[in-house]
Amino acid sequence: QQQVKQSPQSLIVQKGGISIINCAYENTAFDYFPWYQQFPGKGPALLIAIRPDVSEKKEGRFTISFNKSAKQFSLHIMDSQPGDSATYFCAASSGNEKLTFGTGTRLTIIP
Amino acid sequence: KAGVTQTPRYLIKTRGQQVTLSCSPISGHRSVSWYQQTPGQGLQFLFEYFSETQRNKGNFPGRFSGRQFSNSRSEMNVSTLELGDSALYLCASSLEAGGVTQYFGPGTRLTVL
Numbered sequence: 001q002q003q004v005k006q007s008p009q010s011l012i013v014q015k016g017g018i019s020i021i022n023c024a025y026e027n028t029a030f031d032y033f034p035w036y037q038q039f040p041g042k043g044p045a046l047l048i049a050i051r052p053d054v055s056e057k058k059e060g061r062f063t064i065s066f067n068k069s070a071k072q073f074s075l076h077i078m079d080s081q082p083g084d085s086a087t088y089f090c091a092a093s094s095g096n097e098k099l100t101f102g103t104g105t106r107l108t109i110i111p
Numbered sequence: 112k113a114g115v116t117q118t119p120r121y122l123i124k125t126r127g128q129q130v131t132l133s134c135s136p137i138s139g140h141r142s143v144s145w146y147q148q149t150p151g152q153g154l155q156f157l158f159e160y161f162s163e164t165q166r167n168k169g170n171f172p173g174r175f176s177g178r179q180f181s182n183s184r185s186e187m188n189v190s191t192l193e194l195g196d197s198a199l200y201l202c203a204s205s206l207e208a209g210g211v212t213q214y215f216g217p218g219t220r221l222t223v224l
Contacts, residue, residue, distance in 0.1 A: 032211045043115070043201050043215030044154070089154060096209025098144065098167050101154040 003027050004092050006102025013109055019077040021105045023090035026071065030092040034099070035064065035075045038087045047088070048075070080109045113138065115204050115216035123222045129190040132219045136183050136204030142166075143185040144213060145177060148199040157200075160185050161208040189221075197223045 005024045013019045023033075034049035050057045050064040050073065057064045063076040077084055090102040116135045124130050136143050144167075145157040156169040160179035177187040183204075189196055199220050203213035 043217050045215065046212060093211055098156045098159060099213065103153040
């Protein structure tokens with residue numbers, strides 16, 4: 001049973017535009033929602049994370065929006081750059097249990 | 112601080128063989144988790160080790176096993192390899208058990224022929 005659904009599977013955005021990736025979860029016990037960025041040939045790297053006590057968290061050009069009632073959270077990349085081209089994974093966990101990952105979104109930023 | 116290191120980076124095996132992958136966590140990190148990454152299934156949790164004990168296990172057959180040593184280094188073993196075991200195997204370390212902030216290594220690319 002997939003507990004974290006991620007969309008879209010792939011995304012093409014023009015340089016300078018806003019990239020938006022969405023995730024939905026089922027388990028209401030999840031209390032930690034990180035986003036990971038993975039470049040080819042590398043392992044995933046933690047990008048930004050949020051807990052359900054806030055609705056938004058911003059770090060530079062990256063923002064997580066969190067909607068607890070809808071059980072959804074999303075990653076917004078402002079002013080997208082070619083260097084942002086990577087695969088992005090959302091994830092969720094409960095307490096100190098394992099992370100459950102979404103299936104990933106391949107983001108391509110075109111000039 | 113050095114990051115998570117995994118060896119080897121690439122492996123080619125044939126069906127029926129067994130393989131052992133190694134992971135050295137970030138210094139001071141005591142928890143090591145293993146994941147299998149494939150294009151179709153994404154990142155699937157294999158198991159977590161903390162203080163030399165398996166703390167959590169994903170939904171994988173018994174052919175997949177692991178262990179952790181007293182210095183927190185970890186190995187995972189896959190016996191009787193199948194074609195479907197071809198994947199990128201990722202190791203992640205964190206300070207404590209179930210640590211939400213996990214740091215991933217570059218992975219070991221296993222190809223089973």
